[in-house]
Amino acid sequence: MKKEIHPKYYRTKVTCMTCGNTFETGSTVPEIKVDTxxxxxxxxxxxxxxxxxxxxxxxxxxxxxxxxxxxxEKNTTK
Numbered sequence: 563m564k565k566e567i568h569p570k571y572y573r574t575k576v577t578c579m580t581c582g583n584t585f586e587t588g589s590t591v592p593e594i595k596v597d598t599x600x601x602x603x604x605x606x607x608x609x610x611x612x613x614x615x616x617x618x619x620x621x622x623x624x625x626x627x628x629x630x631x632x633x634x635e636k637n638t639t640k
Contacts, residue, residue, distance in 0.1 A: 578602060 574589040578599035585599075597617055 569590040572589055572592045574587050574591060574594055575584060576587055576594045576596060576599070577584050578596055578601065580598050581602040583599050583601045
């Protein structure tokens with residue numbers, strides 16, 4: 563193998579933002595934060611949970627509501 567072309571390999575700490583679970587794995591990134599891990603994901607636990615709604619879907623809905631409000635304001639001023 564050629565020297566100095568490979569990225570540094572870390573003993574990475576992974577932290578779940580939903581349940582707070584932490585574990586270690588190997589990666590080229592020193593620290594990883596995930597939204598849902600295997601301890602709290604509904605596929606692995608068999609329990610239905612709606613914690614994923616606080617991520618991208620909620621951001622999209624917020625932006626869509628702002629855009630609709632601006633369009634409604636623009637249409638009423640004409």
